[in-house]
Amino acid sequence: MDAFNQVQDWLAQHPIVMSIAKYVLWIVAILIVVQLIRRYLKQNLPNTVTRYKSQKGVEIIGYVLIIFLSITYFTGNITDFTIAIGLLSAGVAITLQELILSIAGSLYIFFVKVYAPGDRIEINGIKGDVIDIDSIYTTMMEIGEWVSSDNYSGRIVKLSNAFVFKGPIYNFSQDFPFIWDEFNLPIRYTSDVELTKEIITEVAQKVLSEYVNFSKKHWKTVVSKYYIEDAVVEPTLAMTLTDNWIQFNLRYIVDYKKRRLTKHALQEQIQQAIEDTNGLITIASATLEVIKMPTTNIHVTTPVKK
Structure with a gap:
């Protein structure tokens, strides 16, 4: 009891410390209640x-x-707490600047809607799908690295929310959940060029029609929201003459989560259609082909015996 009374007497002599202690206890109580409610809702x-x-x-x-x-x-007690709050703020600013910046980043993400759970983003050189955003970290399911194309690597990445202030953020799905992709098809100069154009165009229209229809609606929203020119969302085909072959470049729009699958479907159907032409179209390659061997005359002579 003597020790308790001594503590009470000491706190009575230091009202600033008493007030700060009560404030800290209130903060801890609120945090505990929040965590209990979160756990209840989760279960x-x-x-x-x-x-x-x-x-x-x-x-x-x-x-x-x-x-x-x-x-x-603290309202109404600013005079009493000026020195204490000043020292506390300076210490917090120095020691917890990254934490404060992370919390500010979480508020910025929430109110500005930089990205949301479910979005595919690239930030600080890391690409993935956002699976959670808390007050300090953004949690992502990583894409790429040693895995080709847009497939999950299996690693879960926790990234500080402070990075939203430190560099660009690439969002693959916000406002316009489509991206442009392309691939090149080289054919020999002896191939039927017009037939090649027809095959590529027909296959592209067949495979991409659904994406084109949906993307038109989304693109109108983007144009009305941002200062941006209208764009062509239908597949476009361009031809380039090179030293070795005729190169066709197909540019098209696709769902950002189905880029690899769509490219596979396009190339598979185009290849099958080319094979069905029975040689009218031949895909070119950079391999060395010997077309004709030169004629070589070999004379064998029998030595004369002496």
Whole structure:
């Protein structure tokens, strides 16, 4: 009891420390309640989307309560807390600057809607699908690295939200969930050029018609929202004459998650159509081909015996 009384007497003599201690206890209490509610929602809400949004909503409410508590707690007592808050702010700014920047980044992501869970982004040289955003980290399912094309590598990446202020953010799905892709088809000069154009165009229209129809609607939204010129979303075909072959370049629009699958379907059907021409179209390659061997005369002579 003596020790307790001594602590009480010491706190009574230092009202600033007492006030800061009460403030810290309130903050801890709010954080504990927020975590308990988040855990309850995680265990009792079956729908993934509802569960995720509910947890994020509770987290935001907790931050709002902390901000409100901070404002109301110190209002009217600024004179008493000037020195303490000044020293505390300086220490926090120096030691926790990355953490503060991460929290500011999370608020920036939320209010400006830089990206959201489900978006495919590239940030700080890392590409992947956003699977979670909390107050400090953005969690991504990584794409690429040692895996070719746009496939998952299997690694989950946690990236500080502070990076939203430090470099560009490439969003593959926000506002316009389509990207342009292309591939080149080289054919020999002896091939039927007009037939090649017809085959590529027909296959492209067949495979890409669904993407073209959907992308037109989305592109209108992009044009109305941003200062950007209208673009052609239909497949376009260009021809280039090279030293070795005629090169056809097909440029088309595709769902950002189906780029690899769509390219495979296009190339497979175009190859099959070319094979069905029975030699009217021949795909060129950079291999060396010997067309004709020169005529060589060999004379064998019998030595004369002496």
